[in-house]
Amino acid sequence: MAERPCVMMVCHYAERTLMRPLILMVVFVAMLTSACSGDDTSEYEVLRLATTTSTNDSGLLDTILPGFEAAFKSRVDVVAVGTGQAIELGKAGDADVILVHSRAREDAFVADGHGTARYDVMYNDFVAVGPVGDPAAIAGTPLASDAFTTVAAVELTFASRGDDSGTHSKELSIWESAGIVPDPNSAWYKSLGQGMGATLNYSNEVGAYTLTDRGTFLSQNESLTELQVMVGGASIDENVDPVLLNPYGVIPVNPDKGNINSELADQFVVWITSLETQEKIGDYGVDTFDQPLFYPDSEAWRSR
Amino acid sequence: METLGRAFTDALELLWNMDSTLLEIVGLTLQVTLVALAIALLLGIPIGAAIGLSRRLPGRAFLVPLIYTGMGLPPVVVGLFTYLLLSNQGPIGGLGWLFTPAGMIMAQTIIAFPLVLGLTMAAVQSVDPDLPIQMRALGATRRQVALTTLVESRIGVTAAVVAAYGSIISEVGAVMLVGGNIEGETRVLTTAIVLETRKGNFALALALGIILLGLAFMTNLVFHRLQVRQGGP
Numbered sequence: 001m002a003e004r005p006c007v008m009m010v011c012h013y014a015e016r017t018l019m020r021p022l023i024l025m026v027v028f029v030a031m032l033t034s035a036c037s038g039d040d041t042s043e044y045e046v047l048r049l050a051t052t053t054s055t056n057d058s059g060l061l062d063t064i065l066p067g068f069e070a071a072f073k074s075r076v077d078v079v080a081v082g083t084g085q086a087i088e089l090g091k092a093g094d095a096d097v098i099l100v101h102s103r104a105r106e107d108a109f110v111a112d113g114h115g116t117a118r119y120d121v122m123y124n125d126f127v128a129v130g131p132v133g134d135p136a137a138i139a140g141t142p143l144a145s146d147a148f149t150t151v152a153a154v155e156l157t158f159a160s161r162g163d164d165s166g167t168h169s170k171e172l173s174i175w176e177s178a179g180i181v182p183d184p185n186s187a188w189y190k191s192l193g194q195g196m197g198a199t200l201n202y203s204n205e206v207g208a209y210t211l212t213d214r215g216t217f218l219s220q221n222e223s224l225t226e227l228q229v230m231v232g233g234a235s236i237d238e239n240v241d242p243v244l245l246n247p248y249g250v251i252p253v254n255p256d257k258g259n260i261n262s263e264l265a266d267q268f269v270v271w272i273t274s275l276e277t278q279e280k281i282g283d284y285g286v287d288t289f290d291q292p293l294f295y296p297d298s299e300a301w302r303s304r
Numbered sequence: 305m306e307t308l309g310r311a312f313t314d315a316l317e318l319l320w321n322m323d324s325t326l327l328e329i330v331g332l333t334l335q336v337t338l339v340a341l342a343i344a345l346l347l348g349i350p351i352g353a354a355i356g357l358s359r360r361l362p363g364r365a366f367l368v369p370l371i372y373t374g375m376g377l378p379p380v381v382v383g384l385f386t387y388l389l390l391s392n393q394g395p396i397g398g399l400g401w402l403f404t405p406a407g408m409i410m411a412q413t414i415i416a417f418p419l420v421l422g423l424t425m426a427a428v429q430s431v432d433p434d435l436p437i438q439m440r441a442l443g444a445t446r447r448q449v450a451l452t453t454l455v456e457s458r459i460g461v462t463a464a465v466v467a468a469y470g471s472i473i474s475e476v477g478a479v480m481l482v483g484g485n486i487e488g489e490t491r492v493l494t495t496a497i498v499l500e501t502r503k504g505n506f507a508l509a510l511a512l513g514i515i516l517l518g519l520a521f522m523t524n525l526v527f528h529r530l531q532v533r534q535g536g537p
Contacts, residue, residue: 084503084504163502190487193491194480194484194485205402206403
């Protein structure tokens, strides 16, 4: 019996030391939760756009999407990933619309019934870049496949995206047309498995050749002091290799997958291919880089 | 669900075949993690014990919160910091460690060190404060006191090892930035998982995740056996 007060004291002590922080934590979590739910989305419709890193990293979407959001009282959730994953997101029904650049895979996506139809949106071009000293002496080579052949012959470091992206598919098709099967285990061919920005940074650090879309290269140009364009010239007009053309397409995901906001997806397609938006796409980047990063190419634009 | 189910069969198939690419990735993962862990332990345990024992260290009120902050260092920030140090333009770019396993080990050591330091310090502090005083009274040297206290707090120190190991083997931000995820050179399990997810190969990514968890579990089995042998839980 004499121990009873002691037990009480222990209880009291535990209560003081444990309960107070516990109550504080519960209150804190409750406050945070209510703060989050304050973000009322009921009056907004949400469009899930799966796209490639190039459209997002270049800043294009940040510039044009607010126009869509205002016009259709909606919010666009952009998932910027490689073309491979963007297409997978569409297949799984985790996106309402996809904006990607890998023509063969886009056509397969529609043919397999995952998307309703593919529409031209815009294009830009790829360029081969390399170290300023150009040890492979490929600067000014008109065709990418010839330049690649030389790089492989002298075994100078080549950085590959290696991430199944649109740019990676393009690079592989150039190797194929050159009749070369690069081996990722060889000393000169580095398969990074990373985005364009990271691959350019790598090439800049180690002095590697790589294939990049011109837009990303231009937007990162300031920090890429050791790199310069080898194939493709200073602007798209100087690019004589038709293989290096890089068209982007938009595809609404098939509503049969369920939970697809197909109405908004269709409105998005009409909006992005409209003359007004196309003009904005063509203007983007001119102020900063003296040339557009993307060239409008929708049907409406071509027949204007 | 379909993806989840396929991931498990894929994981089993991958393990069964154990092709050379996967072996290379697993080998590099273990190599980078264990070397970084070893360096962090060699530095962190003695320094942590020393701080834990010197309860009247000047500046302790500042140092301890600093160490606790270090225990939560964001791996990407460590990666960025290491990247800038090792870059061509960086102060130690001459080492040529950027995009090599050595650079990854450096980044992971920076992540693991404060963890080992802080948890060792806490473990040592949880030993009865009278023990060092009694030992000193009995004529023990400072070194003997430190070693005995460490032995007394071995369970807590093992927890420090486990926590540091777990945080660096599962870490992706720093090794991605510093290593570059180069196939056959700096690709580890976590960066391979990010890559396969980006490619849309969800089942393969999940399979690699299962292998990573299995690897962590097996190593922790070893740690736990050590702990049990020492009379732990």
